[in-house]
Amino acid sequence: MRFALSAQHRDFATSLHDYLAGADTPGAVRAWGAGRHEPGLTILRGLAEMGVTALLVGEGHGGLGASPVDLVVAFEVLGYHVVPGPLVETAAVAPVALTGHAAQRWLPSLAAGKAFATVPVPLALDADIADVVVGADATGDAEFVRSIDPARRLFRIPGATPLTGGEAFDTGVLAVAAQLLGAGQWLLDASVAYAKQRRQYGRPIGEYQAVKHLLADVATHLELARPLVHGAAVTGSPRDISAAKVKAGDAAYLAARTALQVHGAIGYTAEHDLGLRLTKVRALVGAWGDGRFHRERVLAR
The missing domain is CATH 1.10.540.10 (Acyl-CoA dehydrogenase/oxidase, N-terminal domain)
Structure with missing residues (x-):
């Protein structure tokens, strides 16, 4: 097989x-x-x-x-x-x-x-444009809650029943783990490209061993996370899905920290697309259950 x-x-x-x-x-x-x-x-x-x-x-x-x-x-x-x-x-x-x-x-x-749909987990993403709220009858009186990621517009919906488990919850976790994997890969690709063109002391910074080691470490973690995410999609096991979320989150977070280190000051600017991934990764690491929640689920099973 x-x-x-x-x-x-x-x-x-x-x-x-x-x-x-x-x-x-x-x-x-x-x-x-x-x-x-x-x-x-x-x-x-x-x-x-x-x-x-x-x-x-x-x-x-x-x-x-x-x-x-x-x-x-x-x-x-x-x-x-x-x-x-x-x-x-x-x-x-x-x-x-x-x-x-x-x-x-x-x-x-x-x-x-x-x-479009939204789901309170316990906050509901983009409830202001959602046509259906899973676990609630309407989006009335939704209260806006600011996220670390400006593009994640979160809302607290009175009377909504938070989704905390079951097949639907696990499917959401799996999708978020895949998103983290993709975001981490973009961060690695962007860092490699920048390291090839950014010159310091007359050489591209990507030629320095320390930078190579940083990027190789990110690549290794992403490649170890990918089969966990794909395997969890095959088995559908809550344990496997939680393990995938933890590993994908850790790999993407490492990719984000490394990307910021490689890019230097330009990575802090609002105009650079790097910032869009940095805030997205930081938000998704905690979305649909943070690392502690999913590690405890793995241990419980």
């Missing part, structure tokens, strides 16, 4: 990369954080046309009936390109959490990218 992504998986990832590379996601992220959603919504609708929001929706509701492995492939690319919006909630959690009449009402629209 060969445990590897299929040619279809790789082609799907490539098509998503190609689309997002030309979609100005950094500009959409900055606009989203300022409350201007249209650039980001345009990207989300484009992703819906490519099938991202329909992956886990059953064929009976207009979806693709795909597997969690397909979901992980997509969300790693979304994390790489730091796509804004409630995609975890819409594409990963809602298709699992919504059943019965709610599924009939909402899943076709969610699959088509005509509606």
Whole structure:
């Protein structure tokens, strides 16, 4: 048996990369954080046309009936390109959490990218644009809560029941782990590219052994995290999913710290795209259960 992504998986990832590379996601992220959603919504609708929001929706509701492995492939690319919006909630959690009449009402629209979902865990992402709140009847009186990541617009919804476990929760955790993996890979790629062009004492800084060691350490941690994320998508085990979230979070956080060290002062500027990933990684490490929560879940199982 060969445990590897299929040619279809790789082609799907490539098509998503190609689309997002030309979609100005950094500009959409900055606009989203300022409350201007249209650039980001345009990207989300484009992703819906490519099938991202329909992956886990059953064929009976207009979806693709795909597997969690397909979901992980997509969300790693979304994390790489730091796509804004409630995609975890819409594409990963809602298709699992919504059943019965709610599924009939909402899943076709969610699959088509005509509606978006949010989930209180306990805070709800982008509740101001969500059409359905899993665990609540409406978004009324939602209270805005500032995140360390300006593009993550969080809300506290009175009366909403937080999602804290079960298959839907685990699917959300898995999608976040894949996002962290993608964000960490972008940070590594950006750091390698910068180390090749930034010169100090007449040489590219990437030629110095100390910088090589820093980047090699990040690459190693990302490569160790990737099979955990993919393996968790195959098994669906809560233990495996929590282990994947911990390892992907640790690897992405190391990538963020190293990227900032390699880039130096320019990495602190608001104009540089590095900052978009730094704040995203820091927020996602604690989202859908922090490291302590998931380590305790692993130990309990």
